[in-house]
Amino acid sequence: MAKRVTGPEIEKLIQLLAKVPGLGPRSARRAALHLIKKKDQLLGPLGSAMGEAYDKVKVCSRCGNVDTIDPCTVCTDDRRDQSVIIVVEDVSDLWALERAGVMNAAYHVLGGTLSPLDGVGPDDLNIKGLIDRVSEGGIKEIIIAVNATVEGQTTAHYITDRLADLGVAITRLAHGVPVGGELDYLDEGTLSAALRARTAI
Amino acid sequence: MAKRVTGPEIEKLIQLLAKVPGLGPRSARRAALHLIKKKDQLLGPLGSAMGEAYDKVKVCSRCGNVDTIDPCTVCTDDRRDQSVIIVVEDVSDLWALERAGVMNAAYHVLGGTLSPLDGVGPDDLNIKGLIDRVSEGGIKEIIIAVNATVEGQTTAHYITDRLADLGVAITRLAHGVPVGGELDYLDEGTLSAALRARTAI
Known part of the structure; x- marks a missing residue:
C-alpha cells in the first residue's frame, strides 16, 4: 500500500x-x-x-510423521499392522494415503527424494532409519509409495537395492489409469503401463 | 481422516x-x-x-476502519485532506481504493448496504456516524464509493437524501469500461453508461 x-x-x-x-x-x-x-x-x-x-509439534523419531507425541500416533497405534511399512516422500503423502483408508499399516517418511542435481544424497533422507527398522526384525512387507516421478523412481530403486538382503517383501504402488480419468488426457507412459498391467474382468 | x-x-x-x-x-x-x-x-x-x-485490533470510532489505534491511522493523518470523505461499504474497499493511490482523503466505512430482505436497515449501518461527521462542519465533499450493485445504489440514494440539506457536495464513482476490459464481455448497462458518459479525446 x-x-x-x-x-x-x-x-x-x-x-x-x-x-x-x-x-x-x-x-x-x-x-x-x-x-x-x-x-x-x-x-x-x-x-x-x-x-x-x-x-x-515434533517429528516422530521412528517414522518421520509430524505429531505432538514421539513416537507418533501412527507408530503407537496397536490396531495397525506394524509389520507393514508404507514408504512415502512426505508427511502430506502419509496423510493422503490415510484418507484413502485402505491400508492399516505403519509408515516411513523419507523427507524427499534422491536428487543429485540438488545435492540431495541418501544421507539427506531418512533411509538409514528405514533400514534400521527393517533390521530390527518383525517387518514383513515394505510398500514403496513414492511419487511416480524420475526422482521418486530413482529413490525407489535405491531403497529396493539397500533392502534386498534383509529378507523382506518389497512392493510398489500400481501404475494405471486414475479412477475417473479420461484416456485422451493421459500420457503414453501411463497408458502403456495400464495396458501391460491389464486385469481380467 | x-x-x-x-x-x-x-x-x-x-x-x-x-x-x-x-x-x-x-x-x-x-x-x-x-x-x-x-x-x-x-x-x-x-x-x-x-x-x-x-x-x-479495534474499529475506528470515527470512520469504521480496522486499526490498532482509535481514531485510526487514516483519521489521524494530517497530510490527508480530511474535508473529503470517501464512503465505502467495507474496510476491504477502503484498502482497495488506497492501493489505487489517487485520493488523499478521509474515509467512512458503512459496514454493509441497506438490504430490507436481509433485515439490514439504516440503523444497522454506520450512517448516523457519517451524518454526525458532516454536521460537525468542515466537510466539503462526500464521494460515495459503494459497489455498483442494486443494494449499493439503494444505499447511495438513501445517503444522498439524508445529506441533501447539509450543504456538502456529493459525488459518486464514474461508471464505464474497466481499464483493460473487452467490450464483448461487458453487460449492456455498463456499455450504455460508458457511451452516455463519453469524453472528448
Whole structure:
C-alpha cells in the first residue's frame, strides 16, 4: 500500500498470511479482514492453536510423521499392522494415503527424494532409519509409495537395492489409469503401463 | 481422516485453517504442514502476530476502519485532506481504493448496504456516524464509493437524501469500461453508461 492505512500489527499479520501456501498478497488481506471480523471465533482460537502447535509439534523419531507425541500416533497405534511399512516422500503423502483408508499399516517418511542435481544424497533422507527398522526384525512387507516421478523412481530403486538382503517383501504402488480419468488426457507412459498391467474382468 | 494420524493440536490447527477464506479442507492441511516445516520462520511468528492483532485490533470510532489505534491511522493523518470523505461499504474497499493511490482523503466505512430482505436497515449501518461527521462542519465533499450493485445504489440514494440539506457536495464513482476490459464481455448497462458518459479525446 502506498500510504499506511492501518496499524503495523495488522500490516505484519497480512505480510505473514501472504506466505501461507494457497494465499497470495491479495487473499492475505481478505483473510486478515475476515479473521479480524471473526475475532473471537477465529482470530483468537487460530492464534492460540498456532502457538500450541509451535510449542508441541515434533517429528516422530521412528517414522518421520509430524505429531505432538514421539513416537507418533501412527507408530503407537496397536490396531495397525506394524509389520507393514508404507514408504512415502512426505508427511502430506502419509496423510493422503490415510484418507484413502485402505491400508492399516505403519509408515516411513523419507523427507524427499534422491536428487543429485540438488545435492540431495541418501544421507539427506531418512533411509538409514528405514533400514534400521527393517533390521530390527518383525517387518514383513515394505510398500514403496513414492511419487511416480524420475526422482521418486530413482529413490525407489535405491531403497529396493539397500533392502534386498534383509529378507523382506518389497512392493510398489500400481501404475494405471486414475479412477475417473479420461484416456485422451493421459500420457503414453501411463497408458502403456495400464495396458501391460491389464486385469481380467 | 478415517483414523487419527497426528496429534489433536495439529488436527485443531487444520480445522481452524480450513475456515480462513481462500483455504479449504485440503489446502488447510497443506498450509498446516508448510507452517510446521517453517516452524520458526512462519508458524511461531504468525501465531504471535495473530495473538497481538487479537489483543490490539479495534474499529475506528470515527470512520469504521480496522486499526490498532482509535481514531485510526487514516483519521489521524494530517497530510490527508480530511474535508473529503470517501464512503465505502467495507474496510476491504477502503484498502482497495488506497492501493489505487489517487485520493488523499478521509474515509467512512458503512459496514454493509441497506438490504430490507436481509433485515439490514439504516440503523444497522454506520450512517448516523457519517451524518454526525458532516454536521460537525468542515466537510466539503462526500464521494460515495459503494459497489455498483442494486443494494449499493439503494444505499447511495438513501445517503444522498439524508445529506441533501447539509450543504456538502456529493459525488459518486464514474461508471464505464474497466481499464483493460473487452467490450464483448461487458453487460449492456455498463456499455450504455460508458457511451452516455463519453469524453472528448
